[in-house]
Amino acid sequence: MSELLKKEREIVIPGEILAKGMDFLPGENSYRENDNIYSKALGLVYVSGRVIKITPLSGPYIPMVGDRVIGRVTDITMTGWRINTGIAYSGILNVKDATTRFIKKGEDLSKIIAIGDYVIVMITQVTSQRLIDFSMRDPGLKKITGGRVIKINSHKVPRIIGKQASMVTLLREKTGCDITVGQNGRVWIRGTPEGELKAARAIKRIEERSHESGLTKSMETFLGGAQ
Amino acid sequence: MIVNQTTIKELAGKKMRIDGRKFTEYRTPITVETNISWTAEGSARVQLGETVVMAGVKLSLEKPYNDTPDQGGIMINAELTPLSSSEYESGPPGIKAIELSRVTDRGIREAKAIDMKQLCVVPGEKAWFVIIDIVTINDAGNLFDVAGLATLAALKAARFPVVDEETGAIDYKKKTDKPLPLTKEPLPVTVYKINGNLLVDPTAEEEKVYDARLTVATDEKGTISAMQKGGEAPLSTDEISQMMDMAQEKATFLRGVLDK
Numbered sequence: 205m206s207e208l209l210k211k212e213r214e215i216v217i218p219g220e221i222l223a224k225g226m227d228f229l230p231g232e233n234s235y236r237e238n239d240n241i242y243s244k245a246l247g248l249v250y251v252s253g254r255v256i257k258i259t260p261l262s263g264p265y266i267p268m269v270g271d272r273v274i275g276r277v278t279d280i281t282m283t284g285w286r287i288n289t290g291i292a293y294s295g296i297l298n299v300k301d302a303t304t305r306f307i308k309k310g311e312d313l314s315k316i317i318a319i320g321d322y323v324i325v326m327i328t329q330v331t332s333q334r335l336i337d338f339s340m341r342d343p344g345l346k347k348i349t350g351g352r353v354i355k356i357n358s359h360k361v362p363r364i365i366g367k368q369a370s371m372v373t374l375l376r377e378k379t380g381c382d383i384t385v386g387q388n389g390r391v392w393i394r395g396t397p398e399g400e401l402k403a404a405r406a407i408k409r410i411e412e413r414s415h416e417s418g419l420t421k422s423m424e425t426f427l428g429g430a431q
Numbered sequence: 432m433i434v435n436q437t438t439i440k441e442l443a444g445k446k447m448r449i450d451g452r453k454f455t456e457y458r459t460p461i462t463v464e465t466n467i468s469w470t471a472e473g474s475a476r477v478q479l480g481e482t483v484v485m486a487g488v489k490l491s492l493e494k495p496y497n498d499t500p501d502q503g504g505i506m507i508n509a510e511l512t513p514l515s516s517s518e519y520e521s522g523p524p525g526i527k528a529i530e531l532s533r534v535t536d537r538g539i540r541e542a543k544a545i546d547m548k549q550l551c552v553v554p555g556e557k558a559w560f561v562i563i564d565i566v567t568i569n570d571a572g573n574l575f576d577v578a579g580l581a582t583l584a585a586l587k588a589a590r591f592p593v594v595d596e597e598t599g600a601i602d603y604k605k606k607t608d609k610p611l612p613l614t615k616e617p618l619p620v621t622v623y624k625i626n627g628n629l630l631v632d633p634t635a636e637e638e639k640v641y642d643a644r645l646t647v648a649t650d651e652k653g654t655i656s657a658m659q660k661g662g663e664a665p666l667s668t669d670e671i672s673q674m675m676d677m678a679q680e681k682a683t684f685l686r687g688v689l690d691k
Contacts, residue, residue, distance in 0.1 A: 320433040352435045352449060392434075397442055401451045 212251055215261070216243040222256050231257030264291050265358035265388040267336050271327045272345070274353060274386035275338070277320060280313050287325065287338055289388045290355070295336025297325060302340045322348040322392070324384055344384075351382070351394025354404050356411045358389030363414040364407055370420055371410065378427035379403040402427070436640045443626040449637070454630040455677060458482075461688045463580065465588035472606070473589025477581040479632070481571035483515075486581035487564045488589040488611075492601060495551065495558040503550025503558040507536035507565065509578065515567040516635070532565060534619060534659045535578050538648030542617035542656030545586070549612035557599075559591070561611065572635040575646050579619035580685055586611055587689075615650040618685050619657070620678035622647070624664060629674055631681050645671065647678035651686060655679075 206225025210216060222234060223241045230236045233245040234256055243249075247260040267273070267289065275287035275295070284298040299307055303316065317323060324345050325338035340346065356364065364385050365372050376383055381395030381403045393403045406427055413419060439449050448454070458480030468474040471487035495502055509532035511519040519525075524532075539545065550559040563585065565578045593605040623633050624643045633641065642664035648657040655675065660666065666674070 318433075322434050348434050350434070350438065352438050397445065397447050400438075401449075405451075 210249045214249050216249055217246050218243055229255045231255040233258035233260055260359050267327050267330050269327055269330055271387035273388040274322055274324055274390035274392055276322055277317055285317055293334040295338050297338040317347055322353055348392055352400055354391050356389045360411045360414045361387055364410055375403055375406055435636050439637055439640050440626045443628045457632045463584050463689055465584055473585045475581045475584035477577050479577045481569055482577050483568035484577045484581045485566045486585040488585045489562040490559050492557050493560045500555035501551050502547035503560055505561040507532045507563045509565040511567050516570040531574055531578055534646050535582050537657040538617045538619045542615050542650050544615045544617050546612035546614050572638050573632045575619055575621040583616055584689055617648045617650045617656050618682040619646050619648040620681040622674040622677050645674045647675050649679050649682045653679050
């Protein structure tokens with residue numbers, strides 16, 4: 205006899221039993237032990253058909269192929285740059301993936317990207333050991349200059365972007381800033397000092413109130429008229 | 432955060448700060464909680480913005496130093512815990528921890544804030560020693576001011592333990608209502624110079640780009656008891672007097688928070 209013990213959108217902690225019996229299947233962030241399905245993360249329960257999954261509310265960013273992230277250069281190697289995306293595993297940006305320009309042998313790589321610089325990169329490969337490869341050869345992928353980088357919880361990134369990028373478009377319109385959201389929870393804002401401050405505060409507010417419904421509407425009032 | 436560091440410098444030139452505060456504005460909330468630990472004779476937890484520091488006061492009876500047989504003593508130790516910032520490691524105190532404890536110590540000691548003679552029980556044999564421990568819980572910038580505030584709050588909250596008159600043993604579990612002989616209330620305020628502008632209460636990011644800083648400890652009458660300069664850039668005499676004025680004004684403000 206199978207039984208679902210948790211309601212949809214209920215908050216659970218790791219180790220909590222979500223369902224009993226074999227009729228349900230463990231999805232993302234959940235696992236089966238004997239007859240029970242347990243939660244692996246602190247998050248909200250979602251049930252689609254027989255599959256139970258947990259949308260985490262906290263925890264580190266898990267790198268995925270295709271994600272655009274904002275990373276910080278921590279080291280320069282023989283053939284590229286070591287980039288930290290805010291998690292325990294750093295990745296490599298190879299010279300051939302960094303620029304379309306021809307780079308001569310023995311050229312000083314720190315002239316192109318220096319240690320401490322922030323870059324917008326795309327994840328091209330993640331191994332099972334979490335070794336990450338990056339690329340910078342797509343439009344929009346570049347070294348960051350000017351403005352400011354703020355950090356938010358990577359699980360709130362979908363709320364910052366909004367449905368069909370509605371939230372980030374709203375932020376761009378109302379603050380007049382360039383806003384780039386990395387999937388790892390780093391956000392780059394560049395515009396006028398006042399606009400940057402407004403955008404940074406708005407993003408922090410979205411992060412705090414991410415669970416509320418009608419967030420885009422309330423953010424519209426928060427941001428007020430267009431700049 | 433090199434991007435943010437350049438932005439902070441640029442904004443300072445335009446009389447602005449990255450978080451929108453004024454140069455002389457402290458972060459909020461500022462909260463002071465006293466007697467947070469029952470094992471210490473006095474303790475305080477101070478929060479300023481996201482920076483949190485705890486301070487504890489322990490009292491013990493020791494033999495006074497030979498050159499000051501009729502006086503007690505104070506010792507201040509600071510620990511920058513790895514939990515407060517990714518930059519700190521456990522182990523013996525580093526240069527930043529030593530500077531923090533010594534600057535706080537100097538503010539209290541040189542102001543003669545504690546009447547050392549009143550700490551003496553039997554001259555040459557027994558005197559109270561005040562041991563203060565500063566522990567950082569979160570470093571989001573401006574540890575000097577927060578540590579100073581926490582230390583003073585803990586000193587004000589401290590009460591002597593009960594001493595058995597026959598055996599001389601201290602019962603730390605019982606407290607008398609006798610406070611420490613505090614004569615003054617010195618508070619350090621650190622003024623930072625970034626891109627030619629003077630400001631107080633920097634965030635952790637602003638602390639990375641400062642050119643110079645000056646910690647000024649003043650008591651409630653405005654008497655300066657200690658100063659400490661840091662950073663590589665020089666300071667002109669005009670700047671120093673401006674910094675001292677700012678420090679005095681902000682110390683009055685912090686004192687108001689403490690007395691609330």
